[in-house]
Amino acid sequence: DQQVKQNSPSLSVQEGRISILNCDYTNSMFDYFLWYKKYPAEGPTFLISISSIKDKNEDGRFTVFLNKSAKHLSLHIVPSQPGDSAVYFCAALPEAGKLIFGQGTTLQVKP
Amino acid sequence: EPEVTQTPSHQVTQMGQEVILRCVPISNHLYFYWYRQILGQKVEFLVSFYNNEISEKSEIFDDQFSVERPDGSNFTLKIRSTKLEDSAMYFCASRNPGQYNQPQHFGDGTRLSIL
Numbered sequence: 001d002q003q004v005k006q007n008s009p010s011l012s013v014q015e016g017r018i019s020i021l022n023c024d025y026t027n028s029m030f031d032y033f034l035w036y037k038k039y040p041a042e043g044p045t046f047l048i049s050i051s052s053i054k055d056k057n058e059d060g061r062f063t064v065f066l067n068k069s070a071k072h073l074s075l076h077i078v079p080s081q082p083g084d085s086a087v088y089f090c091a092a093l094p095e096a097g098k099l100i101f102g103q104g105t106t107l108q109v110k111p
Numbered sequence: 112e113p114e115v116t117q118t119p120s121h122q123v124t125q126m127g128q129e130v131i132l133r134c135v136p137i138s139n140h141l142y143f144y145w146y147r148q149i150l151g152q153k154v155e156f157l158v159s160f161y162n163n164e165i166s167e168k169s170e171i172f173d174d175q176f177s178v179e180r181p182d183g184s185n186f187t188l189k190i191r192s193t194k195l196e197d198s199a200m201y202f203c204a205s206r207n208p209g210q211y212n213q214p215q216h217f218g219d220g221t222r223l224s225i226l
Contacts, residue, residue, distance in 0.1 A: 032212040043115070043202050043217030044154070051212070089154065097142070097211045098156040098167055 003027050004092050006102035013109050019077040021105050023090030026071065030100075032093040035064060035075045037086045038104070044089055048075070080109045113137045117203050117218035124193055125226055132188045132221045134203030143186045144204040144215060145178065147171070154202065160186065190223075198225045 005024045013019045023033075031052040036044035050057040050064045050073065057064050063076045077084055090102040116135045124130045136143050145157040159166040160178055177189045186205075190197055200222050204215040 034214060036217075041219065043117075043204075043219045046214035046216065049212065049214060093212055095211060097159055098144070098169075099146070099154075099215060100156070101154040103153050 003030075004090055004100050004102040006088075006090055006105050008105050009103070010106045010108070013080045013107065015082055015109055015111050016079045019075075019080045019084065019107055019109065021075040021077075021088050021090075021107065023073050023075075023102055024071060025073075025092055027092070027094070028068070028071065030092040030094055033064070033066065033073055034091045034093060034099070035062075036089045036091060036101075037084075038089060039086050047088075077107075080107075082109050082111050085109050115203055115205055115216050115218035117201075117221050119221060120219070121222045121224070123224045123226060126195055127192050130190050130193055130223065132190075132201050132203075132223070134186045134188070134218055135184050136186055136203065136205030137216055138184070139207070140205035140216075141208040142166075142206045142215075143178075143180070144206075145188045146202045146204065146217075147199040148202065148220075149196075149199040157188075157201075193223075193225045195225050198223060 034049040035047040038044045048059050048062045050066050066073045085108050087104045087106050089104045091099040118133045143160040148154045158168045158172045175191045179187050200220045202220045203218045206215045207213040
């Protein structure tokens with residue numbers, strides 16, 4: 001099942017710079033997308049979401065961009081902080097209500 | 112901030128034994144979910160539960176699995192006869208009533224190890 005794909009397993013960024021995490025999906029019927037962050041030994045924590053009728057949603061240092069024609073979304077973190085180091089999951093939410101997750105990208109922010 | 116709690120944090124069980132994983136969802140939430148993550152793989156949906164019945168279940172959720180809300184606060188996942196391949200992290204989640212796109216809030220998971 002490859003409906004949601006995060007092709008970069010890991011990303012390393014310097015503190016203060018921008019982190020860009022990418023996600024691709026295959027089903028054009030998905031109408032809501034979410035990003036979750038996960039620290040070791042904890043469950044996923046909701047970060048930010050976007051409806052398919054929008055192309056951008058911003059919350060503080062976090063911005064999610066959606067390109068429907070390319071079936072692509074990205075999460076921007078500016079500025080990146082060491083505490084942002086975690087696994088980031090992209091998830092699609094069909095109207096049925098179950099989350100369909102990508103494989104996750106491990107972000108390391110170096111001081 | 113209210114949170115979803117799961118117990119135990121780690122469960123070790125012999126193959127073929129029954130196991131019950133417990134979850135206390137956020138108190139005003141009405142939709143409940145179980146997901147699992149096998150080591151090195153994606154987080155996968157197992158089942159959703161609303162109004163005391165299953166709303167949707169995945170292919171993984173076969174007759175060996177069941178869910179229950181035995182009282183007003185607990186939500187349990189039972190695996191009747193565990194197999195080696197059931198070893199995984201199991202996450203419980205809940206969400207507010209209302210729009211389906213309300214974010215699901217996850218517990219910290221139960222690590223299930225089948226020997």
